[in-house]
Amino acid sequence: MTITLALSKGRIFDDSMPLLKAAGIEVLEDPEQSRKLILGTSRPDVRVVLVRASDVPTYVQYGGADLGVAGHDILLEHGGQGLYQPLDLGIARCRLSVAVRADFDYAAAVKQGSRIRVATKYTQCARDHFADKGVHVDLIKLYGSMELAPLTGLADAIVDLVSTGNTLKANGLVEVEQIMPISARLIVNQAALKLKREALRALIDAFEGATAARTLRAS
Ligand code: PRT
Ligand code: MG
DSSP states (O other): OOEEEEEOTTHHHHHHHHHHHHTTOOBSSOTTTOOOSEEEBSSTTEEEEEOOGGGHHHHHHTTSSSEEEEEHHHHHHHOOTTEEEEEEOOOSOEEEEEEEETTOOHHHHHHHTOOEEEEESOHHHHHHHHHHHTOOEEEEEOSSOTTHHHHHTSOSEEEEEESSSHHHHHTTEEEEEEEEEEOEEEEEEHHHHHHTHHHHHHHHHHHHHHHHHHHHHHO
8 A cells, every 4th residue: 555645845845854754754765856746665665756835735625645734824715625634734934924125014004904915816705804804805826926016016015934034025015914823734645644554654654743742852
């Protein structure tokens, strides 16, 4: 019985490697060197598939992968249907924030009850956030380079992920509100959890142990 783990290239892949190692699994190829989308591991029964970060929940939901690692931001936008989410892995940390041009008075706009134009890839999270605050917004869906929207007059504000804050700074934007902290979660296909119960349980437990050990070391 093969177990398929869906990961995205970049920070999710990189941050997942120590957890996999702690679970006794080594990925045999470097995704930055190889063009392969299916990577073997030191465990003959475990393979890794590489997909876009936003496609990880879809692969796991429909059984294209048994489990995967996805940012909480991606899961909130996806909706999480059909996914078992046993574990916050605490990796790929960042926050979802509101940012504006340094010369835009966000507090005043909110206070006056103005309609604010907000560009974002995270329309679901943004809609919920501004509805909770009672702020009227027009949402503009973008797929990337959100920082450009306030600079070109496309929008007054953006909702985007921030980690160091360097990208905002480099583009003359300031973070005016933190919506929520974000980290990556382990997600599991619910049918697979029944059919491959023992193997998946063992993996989930190993990830849990590795996550707990890392938290201890950090404290
Ligand atoms: O990049 P691609 O379009 O292929 O897909 P993706 O952006 O969905 O994937 P990826 O690999 O960039 O991000 C995967 C996951 O990592 C996200 O879903 C988040 O949960 C998490 N993560 C953690 C981040 C960041 N930190 C992060 N800083 N995702 C994106 N960023 C971007 C942010 O959007 C902004 O453009 O980095 C920029 C800001 O970084 P700082 O350090 O300058 O603040
Ligand atoms: Mg990215």
